[in-house]
Amino acid sequence: MSPSPSPAAAQAAASGDPGVPSRRELNKAATRQAITHAAMDLLRTRGPGNFTVEDIADAAGISRRTFFNYFGSTEAALASVTFGFLDTALQQFRLRPAGEPILESARAALVELADPMTVAPVAELYSLGQTNPQLSRSELEAWDHCTEQIIDAARERFALTAAGDVDELYLRALAGSVISCGKAAMDVWFARCGGDLTPESLSILRQLLIDSMGLLGSGFASHSPATPSPDRH
Amino acid sequence: MSPSPSPAAAQAAASGDPGVPSRRELNKAATRQAITHAAMDLLRTRGPGNFTVEDIADAAGISRRTFFNYFGSTEAALASVTFGFLDTALQQFRLRPAGEPILESARAALVELADPMTVAPVAELYSLGQTNPQLSRSELEAWDHCTEQIIDAARERFALTAAGDVDELYLRALAGSVISCGKAAMDVWFARCGGDLTPESLSILRQLLIDSMGLLGSGFASHSPATPSPDRH
DNA sequence: GAAAATACTTGCCCAGAGTGCAAACATGCA
DNA sequence: TGCATGTTTGCACTCTGGGCAAGTATTTTC
Numbered sequence: 145m146s147p148s149p150s151p152a153a154a155q156a157a158a159s160g161d162p163g164v165p166s167r168r169e170l171n172k173a174a175t176r177q178a179i180t181h182a183a184m185d186l187l188r189t190r191g192p193g194n195f196t197v198e199d200i201a202d203a204a205g206i207s208r209r210t211f212f213n214y215f216g217s218t219e220a221a222l223a224s225v226t227f228g229f230l231d232t233a234l235q236q237f238r239l240r241p242a243g244e245p246i247l248e249s250a251r252a253a254l255v256e257l258a259d260p261m262t263v264a265p266v267a268e269l270y271s272l273g274q275t276n277p278q279l280s281r282s283e284l285e286a287w288d289h290c291t292e293q294i295i296d297a298a299r300e301r302f303a304l305t306a307a308g309d310v311d312e313l314y315l316r317a318l319a320g321s322v323i324s325c326g327k328a329a330m331d332v333w334f335a336r337c338g339g340d341l342t343p344e345s346l347s348i349l350r351q352l353l354i355d356s357m358g359l360l361g362s363g364f365a366s367h368s369p370a371t372p373s374p375d376r377h
Numbered sequence: 378m379s380p381s382p383s384p385a386a387a388q389a390a391a392s393g394d395p396g397v398p399s400r401r402e403l404n405k406a407a408t409r410q411a412i413t414h415a416a417m418d419l420l421r422t423r424g425p426g427n428f429t430v431e432d433i434a435d436a437a438g439i440s441r442r443t444f445f446n447y448f449g450s451t452e453a454a455l456a457s458v459t460f461g462f463l464d465t466a467l468q469q470f471r472l473r474p475a476g477e478p479i480l481e482s483a484r485a486a487l488v489e490l491a492d493p494m495t496v497a498p499v500a501e502l503y504s505l506g507q508t509n510p511q512l513s514r515s516e517l518e519a520w521d522h523c524t525e526q527i528i529d530a531a532r533e534r535f536a537l538t539a540a541g542d543v544d545e546l547y548l549r550a551l552a553g554s555v556i557s558c559g560k561a562a563m564d565v566w567f568a569r570c571g572g573d574l575t576p577e578s579l580s581i582l583r584q585l586l587i588d589s590m591g592l593l594g595s596g597f598a599s600h601s602p603a604t605p606s607p608d609r610h
Numbered sequence: 611g612a613a614a615a616t617a618c619t620t621g622c623c624c625a626g627a628g629t630g631c632a633a634a635c636a637t638g639c640a
Numbered sequence: 641t642g643c644a645t646g647t648t649t650g651c652a653c654t655c656t657g658g659g660c661a662a663g664t665a666t667t668t669t670c
Contacts, residue, residue: 166638167636167637168637172647196625196626196627197627206648208627209649209650210648210649212627212629213647213648217627217628218627246597247597284514284518291557312565312568313561313562313565313589313592316560316561317589317592317593320557320558321558321593323557324524324553324554324557325550325554327553328549328550329550331549352546355546356546356550359547359550360554361596361597363595364547364550364554364593400665400666401618401665404618408618429655429656439619440620441620441621442620442621442658443618443619443620445658446618446619450656450657451656
């Protein structure tokens with residue numbers, strides 16, 4: 145309808161993201177959404193392992209074949225929820241000033257996750273999928289993928305401040321540990337609060353994330369592990 | 378043939394492991410071995426993704442159906458190699474004195490992995506499977522499984538020295554970080570030495586494992602990351 | 611040491627996963 | 641409008657994974 149939507153669309157397609165999304169992009173995004181929604185619905189109503197790709201496709205109003213154009217498996221469709229969640233953290237991390245200590249950046253990025261809109265889908269996925277090994281495997285993959293991305297982000301940042309080569313061991317060990325600690329905080333939170341989304345529960349999550357980064361920053365100071373540690377051991 | 382194999386066998390079956398393994402146990406162990414060997418062979422000769430469960434079964438001299446009595450998938454069969462590898466580390470960890478600082482125990486356990494016989498199968502698996510996403514997923518699972526076990530081992534240990542409740546966050550964050558650092562060391566080693574098994578290469582691996590534990594113990598002290606840290610840059 | 615109990619293997623069968631291909635359809639661009 | 645390019649779909653096919661029941665090996669009992 146608009147006289148010249150084309151150039152804008154072309155630009156959007158050519159460059160990365162910004163600009164006006166084309167019709168095709170909108171369609172794809174909508175289909176993607178429809179699929180994950182349908183998958184989550186089925187997970188809720190039938191429980192893990194009790195529905196097929198065909199069921200999801202039907203519910204999403206597409207063909208089985210098209211489902212596979214978007215995701216490689218039921219679990220992948222569900223894991224996209226976790227991917228989105230972790231991408232949020234990653235974005236936050238990238239926004240932090242380059243001069244900041246890296247653990248501080250990580251802490252800040254992780255704390256952003258303790259937000260109702262952000263954590264809700266993951267909390268639900270977690271509580272529904274707890275028992276299913278297939279699902280857990282996909283979750284692991286999501287966390288691992290995030291680790292890789294943090295490594296890249298951290299490498300870029302260091303490349304700015306330090307000349308010469310970056311210490312790969314430092315990078316990978318740090319990124320892996322940060323993610324592990326984030327995961328640990330989430331696990332403890334789920335175990336303790338059952339994925340509750342009340343403000344109190346979220347503030348517990350926030351504190352757990354902060355504490356886990358604190359532990360990491362202090363080298364897991366050999367305090368008696370029964371002492372939660374905020375002040376001296 | 379022997380006059381009374383039965384009582385011994387019964388005892389072996391009844392109790393956990395020790396004692397004389399029964400015929401059945403030997404057969405099962407042999408089949409298991411045959412499967413993983415066959416799978417590794419096929420991985421070597423045809424490359425990842427280019428052989429089926431049926432191929433493995435044929436090569437191992439069993440039926441396809443029997444394969445599935447042992448492993449749920451091709452990847453699971455291959456991942457058993459990694460499981461064995463990580464179990465070695467876990468055993469070492471459990472053998473450490475309870476009073477020792479936990480990071481020191483972890484360091485000691487991980488260093489044991491830098492042994493030709495232990496690391497060889499994993500090194501091969503790693504170099505062959507690098508590209509295959511299915512395989513990597515199974516590897517992730519193995520590391521995660523090991524993390525869970527370390528958590529259990531550490532919890533037990535703390536239960537001895539500390540009264541009262543154990544801090545779950547501390548436990549999970551620590552175990553996760555230790556494993557992540559071990560993984561990081563392995564990754565860097567593979568990238569640098571390509572899974573070489575020469576003494577020099579193994580000594581590099583050993584040092585990487587030690588260094589990664591050092592980083593963890595120092596809270597990733599905010600040194601310039603380009604400085605590999607043993608002495609000053 | 612033979613028969614009964616138990617564990618393991620195998621073949622058969624079936625539902626579902628995942629993928630290549632080509633025809634139909636939608637969108638973008640001139 | 642009409643061509644180029646991207647997306648969806650149906651179809652056919654191979655492979656996975658697992659239930660079941662009959663067959664075979666091992667262990668236990670008498």
